[in-house]
Amino acid sequence: MSFQVTVLPGGHQIGAEAEETLLEAALRQGVLLPYGCRDGACGACKGKVLAGQIEQGTVSALSAEESVSGHALFCRARAKSDVTIECRQVSLAGAPPVKTLPARIERLERLAPDVIELGLRLPASEQFDFLAGQYIDILLKDGGRRSFSLAQAPGEPGLLSLHIRHVPGGVFTDQVFGSLKVRDILRINGPHGSFFLREASTKPIILVAGGTGFAPIKSIVEHAIRRNLQRPLHLYWGARSRVDLYLPDLPRAWAEAGHLSYVPVLSQPQVVDDWQGRTGWVHAAVLADFPDLAAYQVYACGAPAMVDAARRDFVAAGLPDAEFFVDAFLFSR
Ligand SMILES: Cc1cc2nc3c(=O)[nH]c(=O)nc-3n(C[C@H](O)[C@H](O)[C@H](O)COP(=O)(O)OP(=O)(O)OC[C@H]3O[C@@H](n4cnc5c(N)ncnc54)[C@H](O)[C@@H]3O)c2cc1C
Ligand code: FES
Structure with a gap:
């Protein structure tokens, strides 16, 4: 089943399938809402439901008062009817396509006692675009994902560079600081996020x-x-x-x-x-x-x-x- 979603300000019309989140539906159709963790935890995707019904999945960054006053986290909200939503910073930026790709570790360089630069090589046949400031997910074998920001300007040929801080006891960063080695293969998914340079502005x-x-x-x-x-x-x-x-x-x-x-x-x-x-x-x-x-x-x-x-x-x-x-x-x- 599919519903119509009107996004304010701007009045953009998009369709949302019952099983996808409102954020997924918007991104799929080129409407870039603000977002960060996609996990209901950071609050970046918070907005208001002005009309219609949604189902708000499990989240931690929404208070009971906000829920009652019609606020929602669109990264975990699904449409239950046609809806009108409002959020800040809606843009039609033409976000680069999200891809899932294998990536070969080519560099593991210790920059500080608890920071490693991980250099990842993507398949030569693949073009991977992103906006300056966006992040990727590393997909883990257990189905989990871990987010890391890209540390270089878009459009540079060569390696994707990540700066990874060790979280002692952490599933993935323990591997980065312990068992992972050059030539190992990871899977990445991205780019993600609305943290990127707004080039239209002239402000300092x-x-x-x-x-x-x-x-x-x-x-x-x-x-x-x-x-x-x-x-x-x-x-x-x-x-x-x-x-x-x-x-x-x-x-x-x-x-x-x-x-x-x-x-x-x-x-x-x-x-x-x-x-x-x-x-x-x-x-x-x-x-x-x-x-x-x-x-x-x-x-x-x-x-x-x-x-x-x-x-x-x-x-x-x-x-x-x-x-x-x-x-x-x-x-x-
Ligand atoms: C959008 C985004 C971009 C990010 N970019 C970067 C980046 O560029 N560089 C970077 O170093 N990190 C970045 N992070 C944080 C990074 O994703 C986490 O540190 C990482 O997922 C930890 O993975 P893990 O499997 O080692 O730990 P997990 O197994 O997931 O965690 C083990 C336990 O450690 C604790 N923990 C985990 N992560 C943190 C943390 N960051 N701070 C404090 N306690 C923690 C928690 O209690 C958790 O239960 C980013 C996070 C987000 C959401
Ligand atoms: S709460 Fe972080 S993106 Fe939705």
Whole structure:
């Protein structure tokens, strides 16, 4: 059975099969709604059901009050009748096609004690497009999936690069730091996500990375440099200690070449770090430098707590909600 879905603002009409989520239906028909985890956990796909019936699957990022007031998470919602939904940032960006492909490990390089760069080679016959900032899923043998952001600009030939932080006891990252080796074959699915550079805007950009949240930010910066983007870029990279800024020379080189301003921020600098730079929370450093964010666009990526605090405090500092783009590094349920 299939239902008609009207997406506001814009009034785009799409069809939704009873067994697919509203997000899947929209993406399949080229309507790009905001989304992140596709697991009901990050809240990125939250919107309102203005008319009609949906079935909201199991989610954690929707309160009882929000449910009662007609809000829904479209990544886990299915139509039960024709519906009209509303969500922010609807775009017809022509998202690159999602593909499932084998990928051969070609590089396993330790960038920090708990960060490895995984280089994946796709079949030569396959073209794989993505938008700067998007992520892929690694498909596990048990049917699970694990999400990792692409750490290079789109359109570069060669390897797909991922920056993987070790989660001790984690099913997949334990393998990355233990048993996986060069020439092993993984399966990937992607690209995914609505965290990507909005190129139509002329606003100056603030980029906020926490830990391996640097990966999609690197993709956006390298894309902006390649496209000779004329908008001012301000990069803040937060980490615990100096060793966690695992590619220290790269952002410094971008800054020296005049592409952006760069501020590294450590939350727990060690004595051996001999750190003379900024300390504390990375989003607090942004606010100290930019107390009025009304005229900016912000891209923030990293741990959910950092992203949530940034949203709360940046919006209070005047940042329009629609100019705040996030990727929260949640983990699979
Ligand atoms: C859109 C998206 C993009 C992401 N991009 C990146 C990236 O570029 N680089 C990167 O390093 N990570 C990234 N992550 C996080 C990454 O997906 C998880 O760390 C990873 O799935 C852990 O897999 P695992 O099998 O090792 O752990 P699991 O077996 O899934 O988890 C084991 C246990 O560890 C805990 N855990 C798992 N992951 C985390 C975490 N991230 N933080 C805190 N505790 C955790 C949980 O308690 C969990 O039950 C991203 C997540 C999302 C949603
Ligand atoms: S809650 Fe729907 S994409 Fe994360």
